[in-house]
Every structure is written in structure tokens, then in C-alpha cells.
């Protein structure tokens with residue numbers, strides 16, 4: 052294969068048009084946009100004209116063009132069928148989160164891509180945020196000591212709207228937890244490792260649509276650390292700072308506005324001596340504060356380039372479909388906990404083993 056991956060986009064009118072095409076595929080060093088398809092023909096024509104791409108009138112027509120990979124950015128209930136269609140046509144796939152609606156669907160998609168010999172990747176682009184990568188490096192170097200507690204918040208204002216697919220579990224798979232919690236859970240897994248059990252509460256606090264507008268999940272990790280993720284569709288955009296907090300026995304990393312679509316937030320590390328002893332006065336004067344502000348990386352461009360590189364080199368991508376499956380397992384356990392009121396152990400074994 053040549054040095055550029057030829058891309059098709061399914062669902063060109065949403066996040067694809069807002070972010071992934073202009074910030075990801077177009078500027079990427081190893082990508083070229085060939086063809087777009089959206090069920091909304093008018094929007095699809097506009098996108099094809101904006102980016103000088105061919106336009107297809109169906110996914111089948113898109114798959115007949117000369118492309119290597121497809122980016123799927125449609126509502127969650129369409130992901131499984133569309134990934135299977137792309138796999139049958141021998142195309143590599145970057146699927147938006149969530150990886151289908153259920154664990155079963157995620158497994159089906161992974162098996163179909165494996166059998167077809169194509170690579171399936173998950174669009175957890177927040178992993179590529181430069182400040183998240185800097186925080187991960189500090190954790191891996193042991194600078195926070197033993198990991199103790201984390202929090203990832205992603206909330207917004209999402210009032211009832213006609214046709215809003217996230218507001219109905221039949222099309223969104225769930226509400227604020229499924230939609231935004233997936234990113235938070237994935238980030239916490241990247242920082243803290245495998246999740247062993249969860250407990251979760253969900254609610255419709257303000258908006259009375261069928262999906263939840265409020266969710267708080269508590270995660271317990273195999274290494275003993277705990278974390279919470281909180282996702283609300285009923286907190287005004289400016290009132291949620293999408294905080295990220297990572298604590299360990301030697302310090303913390305505290306951030307605002309990194310858990311979002313942008314490339315730069317505020318992040319500070321507080322690092323203390325390995326054992327500062329007990330301070331009865333709790334004066335808190337000894338910690339060193341360090342601003343973490345590396346050169347920003349556009350997360351959409353990074354996800355396109357890293358997946359493209361994996362295709363060109365014939366290897367698995369850094370995020371990969373297993374991250375999508377793990378996310379589905381944790382989300383399913385959260386919803387089961389919310390329904391039953393129980394703490395749910397996560398079953399990591401492959402089915403039938």
C-alpha cells in the first residue's frame with residue numbers, strides 16, 4: 052500500500068463534518084479523503100463539495116470506490132450493521148464510540164473484522180490528548196506513587212429535541228453514561244488499569260426523556276485504586292469544567308477542560324516527598340506544584356494518523372477494538388448495577404471459555 056490511506060466516511064454530517072474530517076482526515080500526513088456518505092443527501096453533497104470528495108448515495112456505493120478504510124460516525128444503533136458491511140467489503144474500519152449497543156454487538160464486530168482480515172479501531176480520541184499522555188507518563192514513572200483515586204467528569208446541557216438519538220436507549224444504547232461515560236471510563240482505564248467491579252446510579256433529574264440524563268459510576272480497579280465518573284446531560288456547558296483528578300500516595304494531577312474535544316486544558320501536578328510523615332496541622336505547604344502544558348496535539352488528527360500508520364504497517368492500532376469491547380463490558384456492568392442496586396464484578400473472560 053502507498054504512503055496514504057484512502058478514506059471513506061459514513062455519516063458525514065455530524066462529528067465527521069464538525070471535527071474528524073477538517074481536523075483529522077484532511078490535515079493528516081497519511082490520509083486522503085476519497086468519498087463521503089450520509090443518509091441526509093443535502094448535507095452529504097455539501098460535505099463532498101467542501102472537501103472535494105466524491106459523494107455516494109449508499110454505503111454499498113461508497114464501498115465500491117477505491118478506498119482502504121472507512122470512518123463510521125453514525126448513531127450508535129447503526130454501528131454494528133455498518134461495521135459488518137465494511138468488513139464484508141474488505142475495508143479497515145475506525146468506528147466511533149460506543150462499539151455498537153451491547154457486548155454481543157461489539158464481539159460480533161470484532162469477530163467479523165478478524166475473519167475478514169481487516170483492522171477495527173475505536174475512536175477514543177481523548178487518549179491522544181497531549182496533557183493526558185503527559186499525565187500517563189508521570190503515572191508510569193511512579194511519580195504519583197501508589198494510585199489511590201481518580202475522577203473523570205464529562206457533562207453538558209442536552210435538552211429534549213425532536214429526533215435526538217441519544218435521548219432514546221433504542222438508538223443511543225443509553226444516555227449520558229453511554230454517550231460521555233465511555234470516554235471517561237476509557238481514560239480511567241488508560242491511567243489506572245483494568246477495572247474489576249463497578250457500582251452505578253442513574254437518574255432522570257431534569258430531562259424526562261427515555262435515556263438517563265444523570266449518571267455517577269464508582270469503579271474499583273484490579274490494583275486497588277478507586278475512581279468515579281460522572282456524566283450529566285442536565286448541567287449547563289459552562290458550569291461543568293470536565294475535571295480530571297488523579298491521586299496517588301505521593302501526589303496528584305488535577306485538570307480542567309482536558310476531557311473534551313479541544314486540545315488544551317489546565318493541568319497541574321502536586322508532587323510530595325515519598326513519605327512526608329503525618330502533619331497534624333495539615334498545613335499543606337510542602338507540595339511542589341508543576342504546570343503540565345506540553346505542545347498541544349489535535350486528538351482527531353492523532354487518531355486518524357495512528358490508525359493509518361497501523362494499516363500501512365499491517366499491525367494493530369494503539370487503541371484497538373478490544374478497548375471498545377472492554378468499554379462495553381464496563382458500561383453493561385454499570386447499567387446492571389443501576390438496575391439491581393448491586394456492585395457488579397466484571398467478567399473479563401471470553402464467552403464460552
Ligand SMILES: NC(=O)c1ccc[n+]([C@@H]2O[C@H](COP(=O)([O-])OP(=O)(O)OC[C@H]3O[C@@H](n4cnc5c(N)ncnc54)[C@H](O)[C@@H]3O)[C@@H](O)[C@H]2O)c1
Pocket residue numbers: 061062063064065066067088089090091094123124125126127129147148149174176230312
Ligand atoms: N469522539 C468525539 O468527539 C465524538 C463527538 C460526538 C459524537 N461522537 C460519536 O459519533 C457518532 C455520531 O454522533 P454525532 O454527534 O455526529 O451525531 P449526529 O446526529 O450529529 O450525526 C450523525 C450523522 O449520521 C447520519 N446518519 C444517520 N443515519 C445514517 C445512515 N443510516 N447512514 C448514513 N448516515 C446516517 C445523520 O444524517 C448525521 O449526519 C456517535 O457514535 C457518537 O457517539 C464522537
